[in-house]
Amino acid sequence: MNWKFKEDAQPQGSSDGFWYDITCGGYVRPEEVLEDSSQVDAITAALDLLESFHDALRDNDLLNEF
Numbered sequence: 001m002n003w004k005f006k007e008d009a010q011p012q013g014s015s016d017g018f019w020y021d022i023t024c025g026g027y028v029r030p031e032e033v034l035e036d037s038s039q040v041d042a043i044t045a046a047l048d049l050l051e052s053f054h055d056a057l058r059d060n061d062l063l064n065e066f
Contacts, residue, residue: 001039009033023051
């Protein structure tokens, strides 16, 4: 994918890691850095899918986090 960033985009993230920052942390906000709203929508849909899969694994006792 050829990502289209806004010219005035500011660095995103924290020291908690990308997955946390893009999901529950809220430190990475695609809508603040991406120019193309369809790319923002694609990221949002992908995150929803991955979070749903994560929740399903956890709910079915199939997630081993340590």
